[in-house]
Amino acid sequence: xxxxxxxxxxxxxxxxxxxxxxxxxxxxxxxxxxxxxxxxxxxxxxxxxxxxxxxxxxxxxxxxxxxxxxxxxxxxxxxxxxxxxxxxxxxxxxxxxxxxxxxxxxxxxxxxxxxxxxxxxxxxxxxxxxxxxxxxxxxxxxxxxxxxxxxxxxxxxxxxxxxxxxxxxxxxxxxxxxxxxxxxxxxxxxxxxxxxxxxxxxxxxxxxxxxxxxxxxxxxxxxxxxxxxxxxxxxxxxxxxxxxxxxxxxxxxxxxxxxxxxxxxxxxxxxxxxxxxxxxxxxxxxxxxxxxxxxxxxxxxxxxxxxxxxxxxxxxxxxxxxxxxxxxxxxxxxxxxxxxxxxxxxxxxxxxxxxxxxxxxxxxxxxxxxxxxxxxxxxxxxxxxxxxxxxxxxxxxxxxxxxxxxxxxxxxxxxxxxxxxxxxxxxxxxxxxxxxxxxxxxxxxxxxxxxxxxxxxxxxxxxxxxxxxxxxxxxxxxxxxxxxxxxxxxxxxxxxxxxxxxxxxxxxxxxxxxxxxxxxxxxxxxxxxxxxxxxxxxxxxxxxxxxxxxxxxxxxxxxxxxxxxxxxxxxxxxxxxxxxxxxxxxxxxxxxxxxxxxxxxxxxxxxxxxxxxxxxxxxx
Amino acid sequence: xxxxxxxxxxxxxxxxxxxxxxxxxxxxxxxxxxxxxxxxxxxxxxxxxxxxxxxxxxxxxxxxxxxxxxxxxxxxxxx
Numbered sequence: 001x002x003x004x005x006x007x008x009x010x011x012x013x014x015x016x017x018x019x020x021x022x023x024x025x026x027x028x029x030x031x032x033x034x035x036x037x038x039x040x041x042x043x044x045x046x047x048x049x050x051x052x053x054x055x056x057x058x059x060x061x062x063x064x065x066x067x068x069x070x071x072x073x074x075x076x077x078x079x080x081x082x083x084x085x086x087x088x089x090x091x092x093x094x095x096x097x098x099x100x101x102x103x104x105x106x107x108x109x110x111x112x113x114x115x116x117x118x119x120x121x122x123x124x125x126x127x128x129x130x131x132x133x134x135x136x137x138x139x140x141x142x143x144x145x146x147x148x149x150x151x152x153x154x155x156x157x158x159x160x161x162x163x164x165x166x167x168x169x170x171x172x173x174x175x176x177x178x179x180x181x182x183x184x185x186x187x188x189x190x191x192x193x194x195x196x197x198x199x200x201x202x203x204x205x206x207x208x209x210x211x212x213x214x215x216x217x218x219x220x221x222x223x224x225x226x227x228x229x230x231x232x233x234x235x236x237x238x239x240x241x242x243x244x245x246x247x248x249x250x251x252x253x254x255x256x257x258x259x260x261x262x263x264x265x266x267x268x269x270x271x272x273x274x275x276x277x278x279x280x281x282x283x284x285x286x287x288x289x290x291x292x293x294x295x296x297x298x299x300x301x302x303x304x305x306x307x308x309x310x311x312x313x314x315x316x317x318x319x320x321x322x323x324x325x326x327x328x329x330x331x332x333x334x335x336x337x338x339x340x341x342x343x344x345x346x347x348x349x350x351x352x353x354x355x356x357x358x359x360x361x362x363x364x365x366x367x368x369x370x371x372x373x374x375x376x377x378x379x380x381x382x383x384x385x386x387x388x389x390x391x392x393x394x395x396x397x398x399x400x401x402x403x404x405x406x407x408x409x410x411x412x413x414x415x416x417x418x419x420x421x422x423x424x425x426x427x428x429x430x431x432x433x434x435x436x437x438x439x440x441x442x443x444x445x446x447x448x449x450x451x452x453x454x455x456x457x458x459x460x461x462x463x464x465x466x467x468x469x470x471x472x473x474x475x476x477x478x479x480x481x482x483x484x485x486x487x488x489x490x491x492x493x494x495x496x497x498x499x500x501x502x503x504x505x506x507x508x509x510x511x512x513x514x515x516x517x518x519x520x521x522x523x524x525x526x527x528x529x530x531x532x533x534x535x536x537x538x539x540x541x542x543x544x545x546x547x548x549x550x551x552x553x554x555x556x557x558x559x560x561x562x563x564x565x566x567x568x569x570x571x572x573x574x575x576x577x578x579x580x581x582x583x584x585x586x587x588x589x590x591x592x593x594x595x596x597x598x599x600x601x602x603x604x605x606x607x608x609x610x611x612x613x614x615x616x617x618x619x620x
Numbered sequence: 621x622x623x624x625x626x627x628x629x630x631x632x633x634x635x636x637x638x639x640x641x642x643x644x645x646x647x648x649x650x651x652x653x654x655x656x657x658x659x660x661x662x663x664x665x666x667x668x669x670x671x672x673x674x675x676x677x678x679x680x681x682x683x684x685x686x687x688x689x690x691x692x693x694x695x696x697x698x699x
Contacts, residue, residue, distance in 0.1 A: 070651050072641035072684065103637070107652060158662035159637070159653060210644065210652030230686065240687060261665065263687075265636035270686045272634040276665045288665050 003027055004214030005067035005524035006035065007109045010043070011132060013125060015198050016057060016117030020132050025111055031527050032615065034534070035111065036066025037080040037093060037498030038541030043114055044082035044091065045544055050551040054086035054190065055172060055197040057118035063163075063203075064112040065102040066501025067525050070211030070267075073223065074230060074511055075503035077102050077267040079163075079180060082545075084552075085189035085431065087174045087327075087381045088402040091548040092431030094187035096180045097266040097274065097292075097503060101161025101205055108207025119199040127205040128156070137201040141170060144320035146290065149182040152204045160206035166322030168369045169196035173379040175327035175404075179319065183264060183274050183290045189404060189432055190381075192322045214526030222520050229511050230270050239271050239507050243294060248414075250298040251308055259312075261288065271507045282309045289316045296325060302413055303329050303355050310358040317362055321369035326413055329355075330398055330405035331378055332364060334385065337396045343389045348374045399563035401426055402554075406433035406563075410571050418446055419572040419581050421487040424589055427562055428487060430549040436504065437494040438487055449478040449576070452486075459493045460514025460531055481575045484592025495538035540614040543597070543606050547619050556594070556604035562586050624679040624692035626671070633667035633689035635660055639681035646680055658690075 002008070003025075010023045033039040040062050047060040061083045068076040079098040084091055105113075108127050115125075122137035140148050148164040161181055168176035169192030176192030177185045187194075195201075213219045230236060239246055243263060245256050258280055265272030275294040279287045289312055291297050300311035318325045336353040338344045346352075350373075354360040367375025377388045383403040386394050398411055406426040408414040425438020449470060456466045469486050473479030496517055497504045514531050522529040554560075562583070566572050572581040594601050598610035611617055640656035648655045657675040661668040669689065671677075679692040 070641075072638055072645065072651060100635075100637070103653070107654070153662075159635075159660075208652065208654040210648065210650030210655065212650050213645075216649070227684075236686070262631065262667075263634050265634035265687075267637045268641060269634075269636050270638075272636065272687070290665060 003030060003067075003525045003527065004212050005071070005521075006030055007106050007111045007209070007211070009110050010112045010114060011110050011127070012114045012116070013134070014117050015115065015119040015123065015134070015200065018119070018134055020134070022132070030067070030111075030525075032537060033541050034067070034496075034499035034521070034537045036064050036069070036078065036501040037095070037495060038537060039499070040064035040080045040082050040112060041093070041541045041545045041548070043112055045548050047114055047116065048084065048091065048548065052084060054084040054089065054194060057116070057198065059084045059194060059197075061115040061191075061194055061198070061200075062112060063105075063115075065098065065105050066499055067521060069098065069102045069501035070106040071213065071219075071524060072268050073502070073520060074226060075266060075269040075271070075505075075508040076501050077269065078498060078501045078503055079105075079186065080498055081186060081191065083187075083191060083194050085187070085191065086172075086193050087190045087383065087404050088432035089552065090189070090402060090430060090432050090554060091545065091552060092187070092189050092191075093437075093498070093545065094189075094191045094431075095436060095498060096186035097184040097269070098501075099161060099181035099184050099264075099266050099274075100159040101163055101180050101203075102501065103267040104159060104161040104205040104207050106207070106211050107209055108205050109209050110205075113203070115198065115200065118197065122199050122201050124152070124202040124204060125200065126156075127203065127207075129207050129209060137199075140201050142167065145179045145322050146182040146320060148202055149179075152202060156204050156206055160204055162202055162204050164202040165192040165195045166320055166369070168322040168379075169193055170201070171369060171371045171379065172196050173323060173368060173371070174381040174384065175324040175331075176322045177324055179322060182319075183292055184266070185292050185324070188324045188327070188434060213524050215523040218519070218523035222516065222523055226511055226516065233511070236270065243271070243273050243275060245294050248295045250295060250301060255308065256294060260294070264290070266503070269503065269508070270511075271505070273505065273507070277312065279309050279312060282307070284309055284313050287313070287316070291315065291319065299325055299329060299413055300355075300361070302415075303333065305356050305358070305361075307358075314358055314361050314365070317365050321365060323365065323369060326407040327381060327405055328365065328368070329413065330407075331382065331385070332361065334382065334397055335364075335374075335378060338385070338389055338393055341392070341396060343393050343396075344374065399565040401563060402432040404433050408435055408439075409566060411565065416446060417571075417573045418575045418578070419483065419586075420481065420575045421483055421490045423572060424483050424487050424586070424593075425490065427560055428590065428593060429491075430545050430554070438490050449481060452478070452481070456486075456489065458510075458513045459489060460535065461489050465489070479576070482589075482592055483575065484589035484594075485596050487589075487593050488596035491542055492535065492538050495542045496534060499538060499541060536614065540616065543610065543614055543616060544619075546599070546604070546606065547616070550603075550605060556590070556602065560590060560604065623677045624682070625695040626677055626679065626682055627691045627693060628669040629689050629691075630666065630668050632687050633660060633669055634687050635662060635667050636687070638684045638686065639669075639690060642680050642684040646678075
């Protein structure tokens with residue numbers, strides 16, 4: 001059976017033996033797991049041996065681009081990966097705006113890549129249509145992310161897509177990431193270190209085969225519908241002009257517009273959330289910086305850095321090393337506290353850790369990326385530092401989930417206090433603390449309840465379930481929010497979008513509805529897909545991701561506990577009443593979430609009925 | 621098919637390639653940026669828009685540009 005949308009081939013790369021094989025995509029698996037995120041989960045589940053060390057050669061990296069990737073439906077360019085992440089030890093989905101990489105991978109003729117083993121020397125994977133080979137990466141080893149991308153683009157020319165790591169990944173820094181086309185981040189939690197452990201510096205893809213649509217007439221009608229919806233959206237220009245600064249006004253509008261050089265979009269995206277800025281004055285005048293978003297560039301300002309130009313310079317350094325800025329900033333605040341409390345001897349904390357000082361932060365970024373001195377300890381993230389400095393260190397640590405720093409919540413980079421699905425999702429996402437699956441697919445933090453019913457309806461949530469999530473008061477007004485139920489639907493919607501290959505950002509997924517997704521998937525692939533089937537396939541993929549993590553021992557009782565620092569006077573507040581959140585309330589939310597998924601409330605294990613229903617029988 | 625004058629503004633281009641996707645789908649029946657009659661060249665941090673010799677200035681690329689980097693006017697010929 002030939003499917004539209006899919007390229008039809010899975011690349012299997014054995015780095016240890018230096019052997020590359022091309023396997024035909026199984027059409028039944030493609031249908032049952034949709035593609036993209038869903039099929040990546042399935043391929044990873046089959047490839048992963050439970051209990052494998054994240055940095056061992058046996059830990060596979062599976063990458064995937066969904067069936068809609070390469071078409072011109074809005075922002076259908078997402079790249080997903082599954083691997084075991086070294087900081088959390090979870091089997092984590094990693095997602096990035098595919099920039100040109102995901103589109104080029106499909107154009108080269110591949111839907112997925114399974115990378116196994118470890119090369120005996122630095123290599124990069126070259127994918128140019130039929131030509132797939134491992135190439136010597138010794139000249140690239142030691143280079144930063146953008147330097148690596150630039151070097152590869154010299155040889156392969158854009159729009160070749162590149163996934164690359166910096167020095168942080170090479171040195172197995174546990175909060176290193178990979179970057180797509182130097183500008184989109186892939187894999188908070190140590191995806192960069194997994195690539196580094198395999199001596200895999202980069203993957204470059206470029207193709208000329210094209211992506212075919214099964215039902216061109218049907219597709220044309222659907223595209224017209226969504227295109228008109230985009231054109232009619234009154235805030236489109238606003239988002240295009242300001243990007244994510246529109247929702248996180250960390251700096252004055254004029255400050256942003258002064259440095260804005262241009263916006264960068266992933267293939268087919270109507271918003272273009274990525275930024276190129278140019279510093280206009282001061283010490284770094286003329287420096288041009290690419291970033292996954294301007295809001296990232298200003299993050300050090302939230303932590304106390306006074307000069308936004310210095311903040312931009314620091315984030316540019318971290319991006320070049322390939323380090324996760326949220327984890328870096330949180331870790332430096334922690335290391336400073338350890339020093340002030342005498343747990344780190346002052347002579348080891350040289351230069352002095354000063355969050356507001358660019359010189360200090362740049363020095364520490366370098367020491368961590370190169371694992372020099374105390375930087376070698378900090379490179380292992382919060383778990384490494386706590387192990388090195390003992391129980392007292394743990395008391396000084398910020399709220400942690402699965403060894404990582406949740407970046408939304410009291411005391412975090414995004415310091416809001418209302419507890420919705422974005423916030424609970426930092427605990428219940430199988431990968432560890434991340435808001436990608438739980439926030440913007442559904443809502444944006446602090447949105448009024450009145451906007452929720454429309455959003456949920458668009459996501460395909462049945463009316464009776466919407467009423468259960470948003471119970472009404474005596475006068476018919478929305479009087480509450482069931483966060484657990486909302487999160488269940490957010491995770492399903494994220495699995496739908498991710499498996500199609502569509503960006504889940506609120507600014508994008510607002511153009512999509514569940515029924516549109518089902519129709520678009522059917523038109524592109526030719527696979528009959530009523531909405532109910534799309535929902536079931538997404539549930540199958542998310543449940544299998546859950547099972548992959550249960551296999552690693554992440555049961556409810558042991559792992560899905562909210563940090564105690566989230567409670568109390570300075571902790572989270574109930575989304576509606578704004579009263580301090582209680583442990584009992586959050587336990588109830590987790591119960592609700594499990595019940596909605598038909599998972600055992602004690603263990604978080606999907607029930608036998610749930611597995612039977614999803615065709616996952618025998619995996620309990 | 622009517623011909624237009626296609627006006628370009630490189631500074632507004634985000635590199636989304638919607639123009640190349642629409643063009644290749646219309647003329648090659650496949651979403652294939654490498655087969656499009658319009659090309660976006662990535663030059664460092666900048667983008668540059670150009671047309672291949674077989675471009676007929678049908679205006680489809682401009683219809684699909686959401687950033688104002690491509691616009692069509694009634695006078696013929698790509699520019």
